[in-house]
Amino acid sequence: MNSHTVFNFELTELQNPTDIYIKRLSDLKDYYEDVPKELSAENPILYMVEKFDKNNSKGHLIVSTTTIYSGVVGNEYYFTSGHYHAEKFSEIYFCLSGTGLGLLKNKDEEEVVNFSEGTILHIDYEWAHRIINVGKTPLKFMSVYTFDGGFNYGRIIEEGGFKTKILKDNDGFSVERR
Ligand code: S6P
Numbered sequence: 001m002n003s004h005t006v007f008n009f010e011l012t013e014l015q016n017p018t019d020i021y022i023k024r025l026s027d028l029k030d031y032y033e034d035v036p037k038e039l040s041a042e043n044p045i046l047y048m049v050e051k052f053d054k055n056n057s058k059g060h061l062i063v064s065t066t067t068i069y070s071g072v073v074g075n076e077y078y079f080t081s082g083h084y085h086a087e088k089f090s091e092i093y094f095c096l097s098g099t100g101l102g103l104l105k106n107k108d109e110e111e112v113v114n115f116s117e118g119t120i121l122h123i124d125y126e127w128a129h130r131i132i133n134v135g136k137t138p139l140k141f142m143s144v145y146t147f148d149g150g151f152n153y154g155r156i157i158e159e160g161g162f163k164t165k166i167l168k169d170n171d172g173f174s175v176e177r178r
């Protein structure tokens with residue numbers, strides 16, 4: 001029976017995911033400022049999402065984990081696409097391992113917050129959200145969100161994308177605003 005227990009903290013694994021998908025560089029190439037040709041040919045996996053979406057219908061909560069691998073595209077650390085929710089429903093992110101940042105955007109306003117192992121991030125429904133792995137190990141987080149919230153990826157693009165760039169800087173990172 002897998003209706004109720006969905007996560008094992010010792011293994012930091014979602015139990016019996018109903019869906020698993022990966023995102024490669026080719027899926028996100030338009031989000032990066034500079035995509036080196038060699039890396040483009042290699043087309044690395046940037047992140048993997050595992051979902052427990054038992055009912056896939058109104059009123060239900062979805063639990064998922066996202067694992068962002070460690071690496072850079074040009075000078076930019078690997079990140080998730082980022083999205084607004086289509087409807088007014090918020091979300092919780094819980095960082096399980098790794099070192100990263102959360103980038104939040106509400107129209108022209110953008111905020112960067114620390115998002116590393118142990119951080120719980122409450123994402124208000126008005127804010128688009130992207131996670132960036134700035135560490136040397138995979139960054140893994142759990143998200144809990146409503147089916148009803150839906151996704152809106154297009155609005156970030158319509159607004160000209162995230163203006164904040166998280167760049168590799170020696171062993172750390174720098175935050176630049178375009
Ligand atoms: C869903 C939630 C996450 C992301 C996942 C991948 O509301 O925020 O499960 O879907 O981290 O990110 P993205 O931006 O590619 O959907």
Ligand code: ZN
Pocket residue numbers: 083084085091129145
């Ligand atoms: Zn979301």
